[in-house]
Ligand SMILES: Cc1cc2nc3c(=O)[nH]c(=O)nc-3n(C[C@H](O)[C@H](O)[C@H](O)COP(=O)(O)O)c2cc1C
Ligand code: SF4
C-alpha cells in the first residue's frame with residue numbers, strides 16, 4: 148500500500164492529468180524519493196493505486212534511467228560520460244572513484260554509502276568533467292578533487 | 302549589442318525573483334496583448350520577426366503554429382509544452398535561461414498559449430535539472446499568486462494554467478512525440494507522423510512543443526516588434542542566439558550574440574582560442590547529432606540558412622571542439638556509445654545498428670580493425686541516415702560519424718595500419734556498457 152504521504156503527493160500530481168495512468172512516472176519518482184528505489188512490492192503498490200498491472204508499471208520503470216529497480220546507496224554519484232567530459236578527462240575521475248571507493252560504474256560501496264552511475268551529458272559541458280551527487284552538480288572535477296567532494300556525503 | 306534573453310541574468314547565476322523581474326519590464330508583454338493584440342496578430346508578428354526554432358531543427362515557429370486549429374470550433378483544451386529536456390551532449394544553453402531567468406519561461410508560455418488559444422501548458426524538464434526545477438516551481442507559484450496564471454488576462458477571456466513535469470531520464474524524451482508519450486506516463490517511444498502534434502498531440506488534443514530558448518524570444522518580440530527583432534540578427538533569421546563552446550579552449554562558456562556570428566569569432570574572440578600547445582581540428586556546431594565543421598568552414602555564419610545542407614546544420618549552437626591531442630575516432634566512439642545507449646529500441650536499424658557501429662569503432666581504438674570495418678562504417682553511415690529509421694535519433698547519430706569519415710579518414714586508416722590508436726594507446730580506455 149502507498150503511505151498517506153505518498154498518496155497525497157500523488158493525488159496532487161494527478162490533478163493536472165485527464166487520466167490516472169499519466170501519473171505513472173510521477174508515482175515512481177514520488178515513491179522512490181522516500182523508499183530509495185522501486186522494489187517489486189513498491190511497483191505493485193503503485194500499480195494498484197493507478198489501476199494498472201504490475202507489468203505495465205514495470206515496463207515504464209525499466210525504461211527510465213532515473214528510476215532504480217535495484218537498491219542504491221544512501222547517495223548516488225552520477226558521472227557524466229558524454230563527449231565534452233570525455234575530452235576533458237572523465238575517465239581519470241572514474242578511475243579515481245574506483246580507487247578511492249572500490250566501486251566501478253553501476254556498483255555500490257560495501258557500506259551502502261555510495262552508488263556510482265554513468266549519466267548522459269549533465270548540461271554543464273563548459274565546466275567538464277561534471278559530476279552530480281544526489282542533487283548537487285560539481286564542475287571542473289579532477290581526480291585530486293574527488294575525495295574532498297565525496298567527503299560531504301556520509 | 303543587445304542581449305534581450307540574458308541581459309539581466311545575474312553573473313553569479315542566482316535566479317531573479319518576481320519583483321526584480323517585473324521592475325525590469327517583465328510581464329509587460331501581457332499588457333500589450335490585453336490592450337488589443339488578437340491571437341492572429343500575434344502569430345503574424347512572430348512570422349514577420351522570422352523566429353526559428355532553437356531546439357535543433359530551426360523550423361520557423363509561426364509556420365509550425367499555422368497548423369493548429371483556431372477559433373471557437375477548435376478542440377479544447379489545446380496544450381503548449383516547453384521542451385526543457387536538454388540532453389543533447391555538449392548542450393547547456395537552456396539551463397542558463399531556466400536557472401537564471403525562470404519567470405521568462407512563465408511569461409513566454411503565457412504568450413504562446415495566448416497566440417494559440419491554448420489554456421494549459423506543461424514544462425517538460427529533464428530530471429537532472431534540480432536547480433531549474435526548484436526555481437521554476439517558485440516562479441510558477443509567484444505567477445499564480447500574482448494572477449498571471451490561473452486568472453483571466455485582464456480585459457480578455459483568456460486564462461492560462463501552467464504545470465511543471467520533472468522527467469525520469471532518457472535522451473529520446475526530447476524528441477517531441479516521444480516527449481508527449483512520456484508526459485502521458487508511458488514509455489518514451491516516438492509516435493508515427495502524421496498526424497502531427499499540432500492537430501493530434503497530448504491526450505489527442507492540439508499541441509505545440511517548443512524549445513525553451515525559442516519560447517524566451519516571445520516577450521521581446523511582443524515588446525519591441527518584428528523590425529527590431531530582425532535587426533538583432535546578422536542573418537535573415539531573426540534574433541540572437543545563445544552560443545556555447547566546450548572542449549580544450551581557453552574560456553569555455555556561453556554568449557548571447559547576433560544570430561549569424563561566425564564560428565571563428567566564437568572560437569577566437571569569445572572562447573579565447575585553443576589552450577596552449579593544442580591546435581584546432583574541427584568542431585560540432587550544435588551538439589552530438591551535428592556534422593563536423595573544419596577550418597575551411599569557420600567563416601560561415603552560424604545560423605539556420607548559411608550552412609550548406611551537404612555540409613551540416615547548426616543544431617543547438619553549442620559547440621564541441623576537437624583538438625589535435627584528442628583522437629577523432631575515440632571522439633566519435635564516445636558519441637556512438639551515447640546514441641546506442643539512448644536508442645529507444647523501437648525500430649530495428651537503430652536498436653541493432655548503433656551498438657554495431659559502436660563495437661566497430663571500439664575495434665579501431667583497440668587496434669583490431671581492418672579495411673572491411675572501415676567499409677562497414679561507411680555502409681552504416683548511409684543506412685542509418687535519413688529515411689531508414691522511425692525517428693531522427695539514428696540519422697543524428699550518423700552525422701558526426703559520416704563527416705568524421707570524410708574529414709578524418711586518414712586517422713581511421715592509421716588505426717588500421719598501426720594496429721593501435723595513435724593518440725590514446727597509452728591511456729587505458731574505460732569501457733562503458735553499450
Ligand atoms: C532524439 C531527439 C532528441 C531531441 N531532444 C531535444 C531536446 O532535448 N530539446 C529540444 O528542444 N528539442 C529536442 N529535439 C527536437 C524536438 O523534437 C523538437 O523539434 C523541438 O523541441 C521543437 O522545438 P523548436 O521548434 O522550438 O526548435 C530532439 C529531437 C530528437 C530527434
Ligand atoms: S530511430 Fe532509434 S530512437 Fe528513433 S524510434 Fe527508432 S529505435 Fe527509437
Ligand code: FES
Pocket residue numbers: 227228229230231232233267268269270271272275276277390391392
Ligand atoms: S558532456 Fe558532460 S556535462 Fe555535457
